[in-house]
Amino acid sequence: MTFMQNQYDIIIIGSGVGGGTVADELRQYVKKGLKVLILEGGAYRKKEHFNQNERDMSSIFFNKGAFFSKNMHIGLAAAKTVGGSSAVYTGVSFRPPASVVQKWKTEFGLDFLTDEFVENTFLDIEKKINVHELPDSFINDNNRLFKQAAEKLGITVKNLKINIKNCQQQGFCNLGCTVGAKQGTLEVQLPDAINDGVELIYNAWVESIGENTVKFDIREAPEMSEPNVEKEGSYEIGAKVIVLAGGVMQTPALVQRSEHKLKLKNKLVGRYVTLHPVFNLNAVYQKTITNYEGFPKAYYIDEFSDGEGYYLETSFYYPGITSKNIPGYGKIHSEIMKKYDQMMSILILSHDPSEYHNRILIDKKGQAVLDYAIHPEVKKSLIKAIRKAATIFFSAGCTEMIVPGSQKYLLTKMDSDRLYSLITNSKLIFEQTPLSSAHPQGGMRMHKDAASGVVDTNGKIWGTSSVYVADASVFPSSTKVNPYETIMLLATHISRQIMKTHFQSLIS
Amino acid sequence: MFSDSLKTRYLAIAEIIIPDIAENTALQIAFFTNFTIFFDSLDKDSSSKIELLIKVLSILAFFYQFKQIEKQSIEQRILFFDKIQHFPIAKIVAGFTGLRSLTLMSFYSMQD
Numbered sequence: 001m002t003f004m005q006n007q008y009d010i011i012i013i014g015s016g017v018g019g020g021t022v023a024d025e026l027r028q029y030v031k032k033g034l035k036v037l038i039l040e041g042g043a044y045r046k047k048e049h050f051n052q053n054e055r056d057m058s059s060i061f062f063n064k065g066a067f068f069s070k071n072m073h074i075g076l077a078a079a080k081t082v083g084g085s086s087a088v089y090t091g092v093s094f095r096p097p098a099s100v101v102q103k104w105k106t107e108f109g110l111d112f113l114t115d116e117f118v119e120n121t122f123l124d125i126e127k128k129i130n131v132h133e134l135p136d137s138f139i140n141d142n143n144r145l146f147k148q149a150a151e152k153l154g155i156t157v158k159n160l161k162i163n164i165k166n167c168q169q170q171g172f173c174n175l176g177c178t179v180g181a182k183q184g185t186l187e188v189q190l191p192d193a194i195n196d197g198v199e200l201i202y203n204a205w206v207e208s209i210g211e212n213t214v215k216f217d218i219r220e221a222p223e224m225s226e227p228n229v230e231k232e233g234s235y236e237i238g239a240k241v242i243v244l245a246g247g248v249m250q251t252p253a254l255v256q257r258s259e260h261k262l263k264l265k266n267k268l269v270g271r272y273v274t275l276h277p278v279f280n281l282n283a284v285y286q287k288t289i290t291n292y293e294g295f296p297k298a299y300y301i302d303e304f305s306d307g308e309g310y311y312l313e314t315s316f317y318y319p320g321i322t323s324k325n326i327p328g329y330g331k332i333h334s335e336i337m338k339k340y341d342q343m344m345s346i347l348i349l350s351h352d353p354s355e356y357h358n359r360i361l362i363d364k365k366g367q368a369v370l371d372y373a374i375h376p377e378v379k380k381s382l383i384k385a386i387r388k389a390a391t392i393f394f395s396a397g398c399t400e401m402i403v404p405g406s407q408k409y410l411l412t413k414m415d416s417d418r419l420y421s422l423i424t425n426s427k428l429i430f431e432q433t434p435l436s437s438a439h440p441q442g443g444m445r446m447h448k449d450a451a452s453g454v455v456d457t458n459g460k461i462w463g464t465s466s467v468y469v470a471d472a473s474v475f476p477s478s479t480k481v482n483p484y485e486t487i488m489l490l491a492t493h494i495s496r497q498i499m500k501t502h503f504q505s506l507i508s
Numbered sequence: 509m510f511s512d513s514l515k516t517r518y519l520a521i522a523e524i525i526i527p528d529i530a531e532n533t534a535l536q537i538a539f540f541t542n543f544t545i546f547f548d549s550l551d552k553d554s555s556s557k558i559e560l561l562i563k564v565l566s567i568l569a570f571f572y573q574f575k576q577i578e579k580q581s582i583e584q585r586i587l588f589f590d591k592i593q594h595f596p597i598a599k600i601v602a603g604f605t606g607l608r609s610l611t612l613m614s615f616y617s618m619q620d
């Protein structure tokens with residue numbers, strides 16, 4: 001164990017959406033003497049390290065992109081790399097619905113979410129990372145057909161907002177952008193912060209923390225990433241303030257590994273996790289369509305959000321991911337996959353309630369474990385959403401598809417008027433067709449009362465004096481939409497509170 | 509790394525998931541190479557669970573036909589995995605689905 005000489009004012013653990021936002025917010029004070037260090041457990045992969053190869057790039061993710069719940073009903077994808085999951089996200093940019101903000105204020109006491117703070121912060125964020133609607137030239141066939149078909153059915157289709165700049169329209173985003181078009185923390189906040197003197201150590205996995213100490217290991221740099229600057233080994237380092245931003249799986253796990261040192265006994269740590277469960281559905285269109293061009297996601301439908309509990313978004317994924325998203329196996333599955341060039345794709349995002357029993361815990365080795373059960377109402381929503389998506393596919397002109405929850409394996413045009421009876425609750429078996437999640441939220445619930453949450457409304461862990469959390473784990477409940485903008489909103493607030501509470505003298 | 513016997517048993521399963529590799533030796537070799545790269549980079553916990561699952565599936569297949577899985581015809585193996593889809597132990601069903609996903613990913617992520 002090496003004790004690092006340098007002592008820091010603030011150490012941020014994790015360089016993803018939350019951690020990157022905190023670093024960006026703090027960088028103005030570095031010039032005034034604030035010492036800030038980011039410890040990132042993943043490697044430093046820059047745009048030149050991304051190659052769009054599914055096999056090579058799967059190592060960007062925790063456990064190759066498949067971190068399964070204990071019952072294996074849902075697999076979670078999160079990136080372990082500088083930039084966190086912002087390096088692999090699609091950049092779909094949503095503000096939280098007004099009803100969610102209202103609920104967080106009234107039920108959880110997040111009074112700082114005033115209209116003025118929310119509006120001004122989002123305007124700043126969206127300007128900095130170039131959030132905008134896509135021009136027509138970015139709309140590929142999958143998106144065009146989705147919009148036409150839904151509108152033919154009388155469903156309102158809305159334009160997604162995306163945060164990209166100089167996008168080369170490669171059609172895929174989720175293995176890292178080879179041209180750095182995605183305006184996530186990897187491309188925007190972290191370079192700015194480093195330029196202004198925030199330090200970054202990568203491949204630095206934090207094992208545990210105390211109130212003012214961080215224990216971490218610097219591990220070997222993997223292939224296709226920047227070499228290590230510091231020597232590999234175990235280190236301990238001190239800081240006045242520690243900010244945890246390891247994401248929903250890892251922040252609660254780190255806190256549980258550190259419970260002893262932090263003298264914490266809060267049984268809510270890791271609880272109330274929501275996952276925004278997803279099915280990605282594919283159907284075969286009558287002829288070859290262009291999906292490798294343009295942008296994968298341009299439209300969404302929120303019409304069924306309140307009544308039926310889901311959003312539909314366009315999407316399109318690589319062949320490997322698509323093959324596993326299509327239920328089953330064998331000859332028919334292979335025949336369908338041979339028509340990959342003709343495929344349309346729709347993403348179902350269902351809203352899940354925050355429940356006490358859904359949680360992150362740790363195993364004997366201290367590693368994160370996800371204990372999560374799909375709520376029966378969510379299952380019902382999923383069935384409705386699958387039927388709706390299948391109807392849109394057929395209305396678009398698709399000829400065949402394989403979807404979860406169907407009594408008949410291969411659905412053809414002839415089945416289009418009996419989707420209701422073919423796709424049923426009893427046929428949806430999650431052991432056979434597991435869900436996925438890329439939007440985990442909660443686990444370190446923010447609440448104004450110590451007895452009802454894990455962090456206070458400044459982001460500080462109840463019962464500590466200088467340990468904060470600034471990632472998606474502080475969400476009190478699901479945002480119901482793609483969450484990165486909301487994480488940035490909360491991380492901005494938390495950074496400001498840290499400065500006011502601990503470094504007031506630096507605020508002019 | 510897979511032992512030879514585990515490789516044989518796994519390929520008997522993989523042929524049912526992706527029929528194309530049953531008929532094309534070159535494709536099967538390329539697929540298994542890609543699969544091994546995926547497999548070797550999984551964390552130790554996941555890879556030992558997968559090894560165990562292949563062993564369990566082979567034993568169950570043996571008791572279904574009283575024949576080693578690799579000696580069973582394609583039709584016999586298809587029937588066996590139809591049964592596995594509805595096996596009373598949920599962990600086995602889910603485990604097979606996980607193995608299916610890894611197998612499909614390894615095949616369809618091969619570069620042309």
Ligand SMILES: Cc1cc2nc3c(=O)[nH]c(=O)nc-3n(C[C@H](O)[C@H](O)[C@H](O)COP(=O)(O)OP(=O)(O)OC[C@H]3O[C@@H](n4cnc5c(N)ncnc54)[C@H](O)[C@@H]3O)c2cc1C
Nearest residue numbers: 014016017018041084085091092206246247471472483484
């Ligand atoms: C494929 C994919 C597509 C997505 N698309 C969208 C989208 O279009 N729109 C949207 O809003 N959201 C999207 N998301 C979700 C979004 O990216 C996440 O919600 C967001 O990145 C979470 O931010 P975070 O700060 O909580 O964690 P992350 O961004 O995941 O960052 C956590 C970081 O902490 C590091 N870390 C964890 N533990 C430790 C430790 N012990 N020591 C050191 N480092 C540690 C991790 O390596 C990681 O880099 C997507 C996610 C994925 C995976």
